[in-house]
Amino acid sequence: MSAPAILELPVRGAYRVAPTRSEARFRARGLFGHTVRGTIPIRSGSVTIRDGRAEVTAELDLAAVATGNRRRDKDLRSPRLLDVARFPSITYTGTFAQERSSVRGTLTVHGESVSTTLDVREVHRHPGGVDVVATTRVDRREFGVTAAPWVIQSYIDVELAVAFVPYED
Known part of the structure; x- marks a missing residue:
């Protein structure tokens, strides 16, 4: 796993998740020690950036979980x-601050909300938006x-690959 990325945020901006280019990948140890891998589509989400802080939301579609x-x-x-x-669905709301390489927030699964930190591993800026990879263990x-x-097993490793595109004016 790579080291956390250092992300310099723009001063302001509003982005939405591009669902066709975004997903959560998970893996867990299964019976007899084999690894079970799967994906959950990211249905929607957004990032709003103001003065070096980003507010993040996401909704994942559990009905489409696939292994x-x-x-x-x-x-x-x-x-x-x-x-x-x-x-x-699974929901996440969090805040990213300029001084750290993580998003701290709340993950809600199965009706239970738990404080969860996402470690930002990769950030790729391009003319069409920003692609981000973040990881966590739940x-x-x-x-x-x-x-x-x-x-x-009880612990599930999650990798989020998310494409953010600017909101249309």
């Missing part, structure tokens, strides 16, 4: 685990997802 195994995906969406019928038990501890 490459339909049976496993169905099980993940079931009431036993993520209960997508009751909790169809403990699914903190969100009330406690079923099948022998099948899925």
